[in-house]
Amino acid sequence: MSGPVGGGPAVRGIDDLDPVLVHHIVNTLGWPGLRPLQEEAIAPLLVGEDAVLLAPTAGGKTEAATFPLLSRMTAERWSGTSVLYVCPLKALLNNLLPRLEAYTGWIGRTAALWHGDVKAGARKKILVGRPDILLTTPESLEAMLVSTNVDHRTFLGGLNAIVVDEVHAFAGDDRGWHLLAVLERLQRVVGRPLQRIGLSATVGNPDELLHWLQGSGADNRPARVVAPHLRTPVDEIAPGPPPGDIQLDYVGSVDNAATVIAALHRGEKRLVFCESRRLVEELGEKLRAKSVTTFLSHASLSVDERRRAEEAFAEARDCVIVSTSTLELGIDVGDLDRVIQLDAPATVASFLQRLGRTGRRAGTTRNCLFLALSEDGLLAAAALLLQWSRGWVEPVAAPPEPRHIVAQQILALCLQEHQVGDKLWQEWWSGLGPFGQGAEPIVRHLVDEGYLDQDGGMLFIGPEAERRFGHRHFMDLTAVFTAAPEFTVLSGLTEIGRTDPTLLTEEVQGPRRLLLAGRSWQVTYIDWHRRRCFVELVDGGGKAKWGGLGFVRATSWELTRAARDVLLGTDPEVDLTGRAQGCLTEARERFMEYVHPAGTLIVRRANEDLRWWTWAGHRANATLAATLSDVSDPAQRINDCWVRLRADLTPQRWKEAVADATGRLSLPSVHEQALRGLKFSAALPPRLAEKTLAARLADLEGATAALQESVRFTRLPA
Template sequence: MSGIDDLDPALVHHIVNTLGWSALRPLQQAAIEPLLAGEDAILLAPTAAGKTEAASFPLLSAMAAQRWTGTSVLYVCPLKALLNNLLPRLETYTAWLGRTAALWHGDVTTTRRRRILTERPDVLLTTPESLESMLVSANVDHTAFFSGLRAVVIDEVHAFAGDDRGWHLLAVLERLQRVVDRPVQRVGLSATIGNPEELLRWLQGSGAGSRPARVVAPRPEQPPPAPAPGPPPGDIQLDYVGSADNAATVIAALHRGEKRLVFCESRKLVEELGEKLRARGVTTFLSHASLSVDQRRRAEEAFAEARDCVIVSTSTLELGIDVGDLDRVIQIDAPTTVASFLQRLGRTGRRPGTLRNCLFLALDDGGLTGAAAVLLQWSRGWVEPVVAPPEPRHIVAQQLLALCLQEHRVGDRLWQEWWNGLGPFGRGAEPVVRYLVREGFLEQDGGQLFVGPEAERRFGHRHFMRLTAVFTAPPQFTVLHGRNEIGRTDPDLLTEEIEGPRRLLLAGRSWQVTYIDWQRRRCFVEPVDGGGKAKWTGAGHLRGTSFELTRAVREVLLGADPPVTLTGRASTRLTTVRDHYLPLVHPGGTVITRGTGGYPRWWTWAGYRANATLASTLAEVVVPGQRCDDVGIRLRDDLTPETWKRLVAGATDRLCLPDVDKRAVRGLKFAEALPPRLAHATLAHRLADLPAARTVLTEPVRFLHDVG
């Protein structure tokens, strides 16, 4: 059994004498053997369990023992801020062995990149998008640069696997393996996932089943003799405050002198709450994706050093960015997943003798029941499985174009070999290739594929930047005060009709617009006292609460309380909400109600995706054109129980994929490089929840009349 003595002696010396560690943590100890043996692995542990060291110490030891040369380890993260945060640690660890680490992403200067290309670091910290940019860049000899590659560490791997960035990452890793002509060890770091074995197989890509692999998730050395009843330990409270103003009042009054991290589910709410806290004299910092890099970095640095302060953030601070010694986490309304809650809860309780804590402040009834549902599922030990989105045909199209950009010419029968048989990039991608050739995105000549005029026209601007920037936000205007960038705002705020001066809310303060440069998408502002508005629109067409969490909401409405501290306000409000929904929930099935003067409504409590699937399957009795929600579906006014019984009979055997709005298809990145029917089918598969829809259709239905 490998242990700390199997690490490089110089590394062990510094672990003991420089870091002052008397022993490794359980995960760090358990990771040594499989990583030194070259196995693929998922290292699974809660936040602040030392996952970075668990991966880097064995790989650095292997680097020294096997005399790896050149850039032999890639450290991939989903966020540039996380990379910036990790760089000093990895520079320290590599320096102990006379090795180097460097950073490469979109904010790194051209001068620094040139130095990296001439003086290849042993460890390169980067993002998947930057890796792709290096592969297609005329300025990077990718064959020479990556020739020494041996291992890739993917931090926060669950953040990739659950969306299209995961497919993109896997495809780029397969191309890298072909460039270096050897298997590359893959190590994923994660916390809070419900299906680690499946995640590991996903991470292995084409190597799944042929390469040794294991999940490393050590248990505590001295577990309790039997599982303790009730939820996991932690100081968790649920309060109902009813508005953002009241939330600001509570936050300003509670835990003075402590460092508090407040999570919101939208940038707009971050801005509004930040402004309200500052108006109450609270030292407040903000963090979200539409703030400038400098604004976010200043906030993170100031927050790390301050004590009596609050930082208000979206999920940008959910991952492993270090914000110093945190005292409290406050959650406004409910996070979208239990996994997200666990990440946020894990920000606290790191000091000896302290408990992890989180205070939920519900702004409305939906926030209250949603928070209670998340806490109910958390108390049961349930966490969402990480599942890759199905049918990533648009990513296949993007990868085909990127490969031709990388290699200049690719054999029209050999392109599949670049992905080594990886699922969606195999023979099933041939219709996409034919479409790309037919529409001029690719040219075909002499048995070779190469970039065509349509790809040049649509993606060629600035050296094909749009092609390599796989995941972009909707177009926004850059907001500038003088020469200083504050952040970005939605163009709707600059075009909507208003009376009086146009004012924006950004970085927690109000700004008056003085000039708009429409061509360059810039907006110049000056500070003012109050009156600013915040707004961002995003691709919300695939959003919605899961079947499991929506059913947990139903349990809450039926009387289930999460085993946490509920304030008097929360308990009183829950009673009111339960009374209101009493006719609409039933523990043994679903309910169809017919109120006075309205459409019948089917209360499924099944989640957005399941309801979209059911609405398409039962289109004969569903009100057409409606926007589905998490809890129910509007039905036609002439519905009768007999019609319903006839239609539902056998419906589980003829489930239909949901209808997809044309605007949603236009919002799919690279949809223009797909045949329209395949772009539509891609979104339809992603919008569906067939298992949940099947479950709902097998449940009894109660018909109720005259429900107000």
């Protein structure tokens, strides 16, 4: 599939780029030369190979991709819109546009932006002008394909290459399946293979990521991973900087976190990551109360509010911006001094992205301060840092069995083409995995339920699809995630953001107040029909809340096992403060009877239930509970660390149950609430919808490993 890193065509360098580009690289940018990634990307990209370009954050990946493509654009006389630059976030596209406008302008070419926030007038100019590089999202790309206002065959007919920025962010969830399916449809519209280039920070399985990105062309197109940093000596590719640059502290509360942030690193520009929007709001309000110049960024703030915060933060010095993962990717927030993390992100890969926001100036190093708000948060952070210090990063894997995306794509294709042959629809995806022959039952269901009509050997949009997805010209059909309903919050005519509707319905004593954009607002009027509430600024007392769709943050086998290692006495190779050491010591004493280095424990404490301490992670434990249904408690709530067993279980019955389970693992049961969060699940036969989600809730490998470990029964006093 991909050759060895660094293999392939003859070595080329900066002199093989377009001479006008080279002139500007040297004289306009003032670069003495290209970085290793940029040098090594030239050869494969100039000859049209597919590639994944790997480098740490701020490693010059955008230039590594665009400089060779712009050189080909000139040499091969590409015309019209010939390159798509796809990103997972609109804010990232906004941030990239000035750079790409400058680079294209050097050679007399153009770049433009197309996403949901771009006004209709600007879109009309783009359709007429056909910029050479179009920056967009997969959802906006599909909207173009299905829109009656866009002649997509003419507008996109000149495409030659696709750049997918932050490709790992797509590959790990359903947006990745959606992206691949849209690219296959686009390739058929264009009538030729499109060069695919993915840009990514460090991942654990780059070859598999490249194979995934190539889609149907994975076995017959040349491709390579370009990652010069992976060939340096082992002692130079540790996943982070020297241990002193990473510190883990225990503060115990949001109040204490605000006190520490306000007191430390004064005069510096600090980016604080939180794992929820509510926590962003609470910390932001407390920092402002301590006279810290503070800005906020999360998905429920209005576009203008986020943009104002990010622009102000980029220009300021002694300040803090508090964010969810919205600023984890490569959005430029200026010359950043320090990253602070409350508790722990969900993955090592996420931590590496956040760590990479620092250390960009000469003479500075990458750094991150972890502030744990609880013992659980401290243990999660220590486990993540232990895995990081071991050099481990999660492999990126596409979610299994995306049948709901198949249903969505078939509907979108019929909307795009108006009608599709009932025997020819598979050709649009060129045999790509789940979109091939295996999708026949889904097509039959869509016809049977009225989502599709069938006549004269053709398929076209039916009345049920019109009813469910036809609002706003089928715009809801292009988004692959279900969003929880929210109310828009307005101060006069200015949109502040969106809030959970339960904050507007729950009983309160006195005036109803919201916390949004780090400020308290008193609700003055609620427009229930249009889902809007009007507010005015007040001094305090606001409350922040956002609901979800029933999903639980599921910690992996590797991170849960790392937590067990921490409890057994292994410290991560980072700077632990005295408070962190003290809290870890207390945690180790408390969990002493629930961890064992040689296997797992089934523990019965007097007057308590019987628990199997697997330390296997959420998905493995869900799989084990379903597989051992005869001896596990059917009413339990699954967690990362243990499975509740029936109170009358004996060691002999346990052995029999494990023997019966060997080689016949069961998928976890699926709750109706979770199914509602799987968008387009209603367009699937109920059995297939449940099977799809169950496969995603399972960890068969982890469950098997846990079953094979030795188990000890222990009884503890009350």
